[in-house]
Amino acid sequence: MSLQVASIRLANLPLANLQTPFATCLYTGVRFPTFDTLEKVMPLDTLPPEKLRFTCDPQTFAFETTADLPATTAIIGQPRGLRAIEFGISIQSEGYNIFIMGPVGTGRTTAIERFLQERTRTHPVPKDWVYVNNFRTPHQPRAIDLPAGEGTVLQARMSRLIATLSHDLPQAFDTEVYEQAVAGVRQEFEAQQNEMLRALQETAVAQGFDLVNTPSGLVVAPVRDGEPLPPQAIQQLEANERQSLMQQQEVLSDKLDDVLAQIRQLEMAARRRVAEIDRDVTESTIQHPFAHMREQYQEQEEVLLYLEEVRQDVLNQIDDFAPPEDDGERDIDLRRYEVNVLVDNSKEEGMPVIVEQNPTYYNLFGRIEYEMVSGVVQTDFTNIKCGSIHRANGGYLIMDAADLLQDGGEAWEALKRTLKAHEARIQLAATMDASQVLAKSLSPEPIPLNVKIVLVGNPAIYYMLYEQDEDFRTLFKVRADFDVIMPYTPENVQAYATFVATRCQEEGLLPFGRTAVAKVVEFGTRLAEHQQKLTTRFGAVADLLREASFWAGYHGSSTVEAADVQTALTEREHRANRMEEEAREDMLEGLIFIATEGDVIGQVNGLSVLDTGEHAFGQPGRITARTYMGESGVVHIERETDMSGPIHQKGVYTLIGYLGGTYAQHQPLTLAASLTFEQTYSGVDGDSASSTELYALLSSLSDLPVHQGRAVTGSVNQRGEIQPIGGVNEKIEGFFRLCEARGLTGEQGVLIPASNAVHLMLHEDVVTAVAANQFHIWPVRTIDEGIELLTGTPAGQPHADGTYPKGTVHEVVHRRLLALAQELKSFGDDEEESEEEEL
Numbered sequence: 001m002s003l004q005v006a007s008i009r010l011a012n013l014p015l016a017n018l019q020t021p022f023a024t025c026l027y028t029g030v031r032f033p034t035f036d037t038l039e040k041v042m043p044l045d046t047l048p049p050e051k052l053r054f055t056c057d058p059q060t061f062a063f064e065t066t067a068d069l070p071a072t073t074a075i076i077g078q079p080r081g082l083r084a085i086e087f088g089i090s091i092q093s094e095g096y097n098i099f100i101m102g103p104v105g106t107g108r109t110t111a112i113e114r115f116l117q118e119r120t121r122t123h124p125v126p127k128d129w130v131y132v133n134n135f136r137t138p139h140q141p142r143a144i145d146l147p148a149g150e151g152t153v154l155q156a157r158m159s160r161l162i163a164t165l166s167h168d169l170p171q172a173f174d175t176e177v178y179e180q181a182v183a184g185v186r187q188e189f190e191a192q193q194n195e196m197l198r199a200l201q202e203t204a205v206a207q208g209f210d211l212v213n214t215p216s217g218l219v220v221a222p223v224r225d226g227e228p229l230p231p232q233a234i235q236q237l238e239a240n241e242r243q244s245l246m247q248q249q250e251v252l253s254d255k256l257d258d259v260l261a262q263i264r265q266l267e268m269a270a271r272r273r274v275a276e277i278d279r280d281v282t283e284s285t286i287q288h289p290f291a292h293m294r295e296q297y298q299e300q301e302e303v304l305l306y307l308e309e310v311r312q313d314v315l316n317q318i319d320d321f322a323p324p325e326d327d328g329e330r331d332i333d334l335r336r337y338e339v340n341v342l343v344d345n346s347k348e349e350g351m352p353v354i355v356e357q358n359p360t361y362y363n364l365f366g367r368i369e370y371e372m373v374s375g376v377v378q379t380d381f382t383n384i385k386c387g388s389i390h391r392a393n394g395g396y397l398i399m400d401a402a403d404l405l406q407d408g409g410e411a412w413e414a415l416k417r418t419l420k421a422h423e424a425r426i427q428l429a430a431t432m433d434a435s436q437v438l439a440k441s442l443s444p445e446p447i448p449l450n451v452k453i454v455l456v457g458n459p460a461i462y463y464m465l466y467e468q469d470e471d472f473r474t475l476f477k478v479r480a481d482f483d484v485i486m487p488y489t490p491e492n493v494q495a496y497a498t499f500v501a502t503r504c505q506e507e508g509l510l511p512f513g514r515t516a517v518a519k520v521v522e523f524g525t526r527l528a529e530h531q532q533k534l535t536t537r538f539g540a541v542a543d544l545l546r547e548a549s550f551w552a553g554y555h556g557s558s559t560v561e562a563a564d565v566q567t568a569l570t571e572r573e574h575r576a577n578r579m580e581e582e583a584r585e586d587m588l589e590g591l592i593f594i595a596t597e598g599d600v601i602g603q604v605n606g607l608s609v610l611d612t613g614e615h616a617f618g619q620p621g622r623i624t625a626r627t628y629m630g631e632s633g634v635v636h637i638e639r640e641t642d643m644s645g646p647i648h649q650k651g652v653y654t655l656i657g658y659l660g661g662t663y664a665q666h667q668p669l670t671l672a673a674s675l676t677f678e679q680t681y682s683g684v685d686g687d688s689a690s691s692t693e694l695y696a697l698l699s700s701l702s703d704l705p706v707h708q709g710r711a712v713t714g715s716v717n718q719r720g721e722i723q724p725i726g727g728v729n730e731k732i733e734g735f736f737r738l739c740e741a742r743g744l745t746g747e748q749g750v751l752i753p754a755s756n757a758v759h760l761m762l763h764e765d766v767v768t769a770v771a772a773n774q775f776h777i778w779p780v781r782t783i784d785e786g787i788e789l790l791t792g793t794p795a796g797q798p799h800a801d802g803t804y805p806k807g808t809v810h811e812v813v814h815r816r817l818l819a820l821a822q823e824l825k826s827f828g829d830d831e832e833e834s835e836e837e838e839l
Contacts, residue, residue: 044778044785046749049771052762054531056518058562060490061497065511065559069501073114076495077486077536085112088478089119089396089452095477097419097453099401101462102482103537108456109398111538113355116396116454120351126394129343129447130154131381133336135309141340141381143445144302149346154303155339157293158310162337164289165314169321172285173278181277189270193263200259204252208245211256218260220252278318286314310337335382342366342386342447343393351395356388359399361411364388365418366426368442384444389415389424392451401457401465415453416471424449485533488525492534496521496541503542509549515562520544523569526761529729544568576615580734583610583619587738592679594620595708596739596748602626602700604790605711606677606692607735607750608684609727618727618734620711622678623689625696629820629827630672634659634697637676643683651687655694657718658783662810663817666802670821673697688725691716694783695790702812704791709748710778711735712786714756720783724755729762736766736775744769749776751786784809 063069075082081100088098100108128151131141146154172178197218201211204220212221212228221228222245234242290311297303313336314321320332345352356363366387370379388397404412410429418424423446455476462479465472486492497517504511512520523544527535535541547568552560586592594605606623609616636652638644652675660669675693677684692712699706713731714722732750739748757779769775780786784795787809796808804811 044780044789046770046776046778047757047760049767051757052760052767052770052777053764054488054522054525054761056493056521056525058514058518060493061514061517063497063514065513066497066501066504066517067511069498071502071505072498073118073502074495074498075111075115076499076538077492077534078111078482081480081482082115084478084480085115088454088480089116091478095474097476098455098478098480099462099476100454100456100480100482101459103458103484104539108482109355109400112454112456113353113398116353116398117350120353120395121349123350125149125345125348125350126352126450127343128152128341128345129386129390129393131340131342131384131444132306133338133381134445135313135336138336138380139440139442141384141442141444142302142306143342143447144300144306145447146300146303148348149344151339151341151344152346154297155341157296158337158339161289161293162334165286165321166334168285168289169282169318172281173322178277178281182274185270185273185277189266192266196259196262200252200255203255207248207252209249209252218256220249220256222249275318278322279315282315282318282321286311313337335380338382340382340384342384343390345394352392353396353398354388354392355398357400357403359388359404359411360407361414361429362387364411365414365424366390368426368428368444378440379442381442381444384426384442387424387426389418389449389451390447393424393447394450396452396454398454398456401455401461404455405461416475418449419453419475420471421446422449423447482536484536485528485530486536488530488532488534493521496524496534499538499541500545503545504549507546509545510552510558510560512545512548512560513562516548516560516565519562519565520548522761523565526729529726529759529761531758531761544572547572573615576612577617579610579612580615580617580619584738584741587620588741593622594738595622596742597745598708599705600708601703601705602696603708604692604696604699604706605708605735606689607711607713607731608686608689609730609734616727616730618729618731620735620738621680623675623692623696624678625673625675625693625700627671627673627697627700627816627820629824631670631824632672634671634673634675637674638680638684643680645683645685647687648685648689651690651715652693654687654718655690655697655716658694658716658720659697661718662720663814667818668821669817670824671701671817673700686725687715688713688727690714691722691783691786695787698783698787698809698813699791701816702791702793702809703816704793704809704812706790707747707792709739709745710751710790711749712751712790714751714753714780714786716783722753722755722780722782722786724753724759728752728756728759732760732777733763733766736769739775740765740769744774746774748774749778751778751780751789754779754781 075085081102085098085100088096100112102108125148127145128148130144130146130151132144134140134142197211204210205223208222208224209220210223210228211218222234223229224233234245237245290307293307294304297307320334364387366389367385368379369383369385370377371383388399404415414429425446426444428441453476465476500512500517500520503509520541521534524534524541525531527537527540544565548560548565551567551571552558552564555564557564583592587594595603596605602625604623605620607618607620609618634652634656636644636649639649639652663669675696677689691714694716695706695712698704711731713725713728715725717723732752735748735750739745760777766775770777778789780789784797787793788795791809794805794808796804796810798804798810804814
């Protein structure tokens with residue numbers, strides 16, 4: 001409910017221009033009849049108790065408790081949405097991803113997850129995906145697909161292979177045959193080296209020189225008596241002798257260089273021979289393990305290629321497996337031979353159905369982790385982690401659209417790119433600069449993608465994306481519309497019982513008896529606000545089941561009965577209705593002025609609904625109207641103070657249209673009136689009080705008092721028809737609670753739109769009071785019916801000439817408006833005459 005209407009001049013026509021049968025009635029001192037002088041009318045029939053609440057018969061159910069019923073994964077009450085989903089999962093054309101649209105609480109996510117799991121259980125399980133080292137370009141790890149469950153098998157086999165090589169190769173190098181072969185090569189090299197040095201040394205000694213070891217290596221030095229000549233002794237030699245000595249030393253040094261060069265060649269040849277021996281030993285040792293591995297992957301070309309690369313790398317990195325020469329321990333990193341299982345479908349039954357509760361960029365598309373090693377940040381292919389998009393590859397990925405659009409829509413934009421490219425890439429998010437990572441990153445090979453995305457969101461998100469994002473239209477071509485209500489049919493009632501049984505079995509709740517299930521069905525009707533509908537907000541229904549099961553167990557019962565369900569509802573209301581009780585106390589103490597007895601002119605009890613989140617309740621509010629001479633039109637105080645919304649403003653404009661259409665066909669509508677919600681200090685919106693405001697205006701214009709024991713709700717159109725509103729149950733119950741607290745008189749009740757009668761699902765105590773004729777619910781179709789109930793005076797039907805029967809509400813209002821117009825014109829004429837006299 002909301003109030004907001006500007007000062008409006010309804011009409012400002014000179015009376016001389018009136019073409020009306022009432023033109024002869026211009027006179028002063030018009031007397032309006034009092035309430036007692038008017039003819040009384042009999043009130044409309046009130047709704048009988050059986051029309052105020054739908055009751056589910058427990059005998060409808062053939063079971064004793066829900067333990068007798070099987071669980072189900074069927075989607076309940078959504079034939080339109082289910083058909084759309086069936087179409088979406090069946091069509092394999094590009095862009096036919098699914099958007100499930102509906103309000104929160106309809107159980108969309110849970111229902112679609114179970115439905116898809118059931119439908120895809122017999123489908124082939126998609127492949128596993130692993131990342132392995134790319135030995136040629138290590139920063140681009142290779143992706144390999146394998147049959148489901150074979151990813152971990154390959155990982156385990158590679159681990160065993162490396163463990164085998166790490167064990168067998170050192171042993172192969174530790175054999176006597178190997179050691180003799182290597183020793184033979186070394187001995188041959190050493191013999192050749194020694195022989196060459198010996199021959200050179202003999203030549204040098206014969207010439208008075210020798211080979212001397214220095215820190216820089218072997219050199220040729222002159223000797224005397226077996227000792228090298230010191231530099232001082234050489235300098236003391238005769239010049240000719242010293243020159244001859246230097247020439248001999250130079251010649252011998254050249255020969256030494258030649259010998260050392262030959263020795264280096266021999267050493268290199270010896271090393272090659274040892275390497276060949278090592279390679280032969282390694283080849284012989286790894287031949288069988290690799291042959292065994294290749295036999296198991298004859299049909300996997302990518303795996304065979306990978307195994308060959310591993311074999312070549314082992315042969316090229318023999319030192320990583322050979323025992324250290326100093327018999328010390330070595331820490332050799334052999335992770336380059338590991339297999340990183342990215343996606344493991346070994347435990348899947350059918351196609352994967354993944355629900356991503358937190359669809360951030362990295363949760364969806366995976367990430368590359370980094371680690372600190374000796375103070376240096378580094379990474380490798382074993383640190384690649386998958387995202388939900390990889391786990392759902394070959395199946396379905398379910399996400400909440402609102403969550404996906406968080407963080408500036410980065411995940412959403414990446415998802416669109418991924419769907420259009422048909423491949424999943426693991427890389428840094430666009431918002432993260434690579435320079436922020438102080439290490440070389442990886443660029444893993446992208447994985448081909450075949451996934452059906454299922455987004456769940458409310459209508460606002462769907463239409464926003466449809467209007468503002470062109471990619472959305474081409475990528476999400478299937479809309480599954482979930483409704484919040486479904487028809488009340490025997491099939492749907494039984495489906496409710498099956499839902500209760502499923503929740504009990506899956507969550508370990510106590511079984512529900514027939515009376516309890518009937519009570520749950522009635523709760524579903526209350527949430528649907530329709531006697532022939534049931535709610536599909538199964539989240540709220542499931543909460544009631546959990547709470548009822550708790551209270552049944554709390555009281556020591558082994559089954560849940562109707563009383564336990566009622567206890568759950570009562571306790572839930574008690575936890576949340578503090579504000580409602582405090583507001584009612586203020587009314588009872590007279591702090592908030594609400595009358596429930598007596599008759600007052602221009603004052604009507606309106607009804608509004610306050611929603612505190614978990615709890616919504618109705619609250620009466622006093623609406624008053626004052627009318628007086630003037631041309632300002634209908635002024636709504638809440639609008640003038642910016643406390644009302646556009647829908648309420650529309651409602652006030654509508655009632656102004658009613659006034660003009662009813663009373664200004666033959667005369668101008670010239671009046672001044674003010675409307676307000678008394679003691680309202682916060683914003684209001686909605687048009688459900690428009691009829692109430694109109695009743696207050698009519699009462700003020702006619703001087704007919706309104707019964708204060710009757711509250712009103714309903715919007716009105718320009719023809720005076722009462723239109724349906726929301727929250728009718730809460731509004732009735734809110735006024736009933738106040739009347740009950742003060743004492744029911746038998747005259748109290750609520751006027752509701754007749755079209756809202758089917759929406760009634762009132763609490764049992766209200767129905768009981770109506771059955772005892774202590775409270776009443778009047779279905780009203782028109783303003784005429786409502787004003788008669790409120791004033792006890794006939795509304796009056798117009799004659800052919802547009803006049804109304806004397807003493808009726810419309811006749812009195814008509815005369816009052818005419819009198820106001822006449823008095824205003826007379827007052828204006830008097831002022832003009834006074835001004836002329838002054839002139």
